[in-house]
Amino acid sequence: MKSSDYDERDINSLDWKNWKPTEEATLCFIRKEGKLLLMDKKTGMGTGLVNAPGGRIEKGETPLEGAIRETEEEILVTPLNLEKGAELFFQFTDGYGLKGHVFLADDFSGVPGATAEADPFWVEEGNIPYDRMWEDDRYWLPLMLRGWFVRGYFIFREEEMLAFRIEG
Numbered sequence: 001m002k003s004s005d006y007d008e009r010d011i012n013s014l015d016w017k018n019w020k021p022t023e024e025a026t027l028c029f030i031r032k033e034g035k036l037l038l039m040d041k042k043t044g045m046g047t048g049l050v051n052a053p054g055g056r057i058e059k060g061e062t063p064l065e066g067a068i069r070e071t072e073e074e075i076l077v078t079p080l081n082l083e084k085g086a087e088l089f090f091q092f093t094d095g096y097g098l099k100g101h102v103f104l105a106d107d108f109s110g111v112p113g114a115t116a117e118a119d120p121f122w123v124e125e126g127n128i129p130y131d132r133m134w135e136d137d138r139y140w141l142p143l144m145l146r147g148w149f150v151r152g153y154f155i156f157r158e159e160e161m162l163a164f165r166i167e168g
Contacts, residue, residue, distance in 0.1 A: 001095060008093050008155050011163040016089060016153055021099040026067035027054035028079050030105045031145070034125055037108070039075055039118035046159075050132040053118065054100075063101035071105075075120040076113040079105035086140060086150040093157045104144065135161040143168050 007013040029052045030037040041051050053074040057066035064082060071079045086102035112120040123129065125145060130138040140152040148168040155163040 001091060001097060006091075006155075008157070008162050011153055011155060011165045014091060014153075014155065019089065019091070019097065021089070021097040022095075023097075024057045024063065024099045024101065025055055026057060026063055026070055027052045027100060027102045028067040028071045028082065028105060029085075029102070029141075029144075030071070030077070030079050030108050031125075032107065035122045036125055036128065037075070037077075037112060037120055038123055038128075039120045041118055043117050046134060049134060049159075050129050051134065051137075052102075053120075057101075064103065067101065067103045071108075072110075074115055074118045076115065077108040077110035079103070080107040080109060081105055084149070085144040086152065088136070088140065088150075088152045088154065090136075090154045090156060093155070093162070102144065102150075134159070136164060139164060139166050 038050050038052060041047055041049055053071040055070040057063055067082060068079060071077060082103040082105045085104040088100035088102060090098040136152060136154050140150045143150050151167040153165045154161060
């Protein structure tokens with residue numbers, strides 16, 4: 001979708017009911033004893049930012065399968081007891097659209113480890129480094145962590161958020 005088809009500063013100017021993403025991806029937040037397992041992202045979209053493990057869903061894969069696979073690949077652990085906590089819809093002004101499926105796991109197997117893609121680390125839930133994350137995270141993530149199922153709609157120009165709407 002071209003940015004000339006909507007007002008990039010007005011989230012409601014985009015026809016979200018008929019919107020189609022270019023790709024779909026996952027995020028998987030592992031939560032244990034008041035802490036979140038996050039990572040410094042070393043490759044791909046959002047390089048240099050803090051995020052949860054995740055990535056693009058492969059052909060024939062469900063969002064849940066993709067979340068587990070990406071977590072295993074990026075930080076070397078298998079998330080357990082996953083529940084879907086959010087759906088996020090991103091339209092970028094360059095035409096790229098991404099639908100994100102966000103999961104929350106309350107346990108894992110394995111030992112977190114660094115890979116070519118990520119350096120994992122634990123953080124207290126009260127000290128999430130939002131200033132080092134995608135700008136949208138500060139709006140929807142706290143709601144999901146409180147137990148809400150969140151739907152978030154966002155317009156970005158590269159890494160700059162121009163407009164958003166959160167439904168919970």
